[in-house]
Amino acid sequence: MFRGRETEEEREGLGIYRVDGSSGVQPQDADYCYIPPLSYELEDLILARFPRSEYWKLCFVNKRYLSLLKSGELFKIRREIGVKDSSVFMLASGDGRWWEFDREFKSHRKLPVLPTDFCFAAGDKESFCAGTHLLVSGREIEGPVVWRYELAMNRWYKGPSMINPRCLFASATCGQFAFVAGGIGLVPNSEVYNTAEKYNPESKSWDRLPTMERRRKLCSGCYMDNKFYVIGGRNENGELTCGEFFDEDRNKWVLISDMLKGNPVLTSHSPPLVAVVNNELYSLEASSNQLKVYLKRSNTWKQLGPVPVRADFSSGWGVAFKSLGNELLVIGASSDSSASNCMAIYTCCPDPDAEELQWRPLDSSRNRLSHFILNCSVMVA
Secondary structure: OOOOOOOHHHHHHHOOEOOOOOEOOOOOOOOOOOOOOOOHHHHHHHHHOOOHHHHHHHHHOOHHHHHHHHOOHHHHHHHHHOOOOEEEEEEEOOOOOOEEEEOOOOOEEEOOOOOOOHHHHHOOOEEEEEOOEEEEEEEEOOEEEEEEEEOOOOEEEEOOOOOOOOEOOEEEEEOOEEEEEOOEOOOOOOOEOOOEEEEEOOOOEEEEEOOOOOOOEOOEEEEEOOEEEEEOOEEOOEEOOOEEEEEOOOOEEEEEOOOOOOOOOOOOOOOOEEEEEOOEEEEEEOOOOEEEEEEOOOOEEEEEEEOOEOHHHHOOOOOEEEEEOOEEEEEEEEOOHHHOOOEEEEEEOOOOOOOOOOOEEOOOOOOOOOOOEEEEEEEEO
16 A cells, blocks of 8 residues: 655654665555556567567566467567567587577577477478578488478477478578579479469468479579569570569569579589579579679679688588578688688678678587588578
């Protein structure tokens, strides 16, 4: 109960003193009975601005916060008010668990164990994000499968499978949606695909898109100029230097001839290492470790300088090259010979007109993972 102000006699009787030893006002516990509680709506808006890397702590506050987190409502509010955080999901060679890192790689956590079989765990996999879903495609003993990790629930779920299950395909993320195209079927003697699909995390379903102009596997994807691009790859006729993009407004694919013309072709090379930052397309050339930017008007590439990792270590395999907000992220074997067996993590804000790029090393000493990255995806939510 709130107490009124004491009289001089009461203060003397209680023997109250100020810090300096003279008589003063009696200290008392804070009384919040007259402070109105926050509305749930205002409370939710405050929580939505909470750093996403700290959301796991909300589970221990009370049942309402736990329910709010698991329902996905917090992430919907974040989208509505334009609050976004990036995190990096990664699976490294020799480690059976997926890891999530914050944007600065200052904090990390292991994801729950993916409840699959040995065939999936040991086989090749491909990953991409859509909204708050991380999807990992591969093959189990019983056949092709897609596993999805839901950030809100912090759990793995099986499915939904693609309309045309595939591997060695291109993928790209656009906001809440993900696109896949090309690849090859997961049955013996399967043909190279020209099919494409779009994943919706709200309905947890795939929609079929029109077929591409070219069949292609070992291709790469990106999202630029509000279009899904598929670049490079190969088919029964050999290496492809062309690219193409899907125009959703016209619901058709448009071919771009000679998009990769002049790029060296390595034996058993990885798909092209590409990433989009500020609506500009960048490529890491695996043969020379050089960063290039795509000049849209001339359909050519401009060299920007070396990247501080060894993309040539395994012909492009084992390197993560991603967009991370307004920065490029590259992870792999360090170009420093004294640290070539360690994971190197760098970011930079690329500028197509810069004479020299400034690569910023992130502290990887606390990350004892292999420098050979099997899968890497960036989630923005």
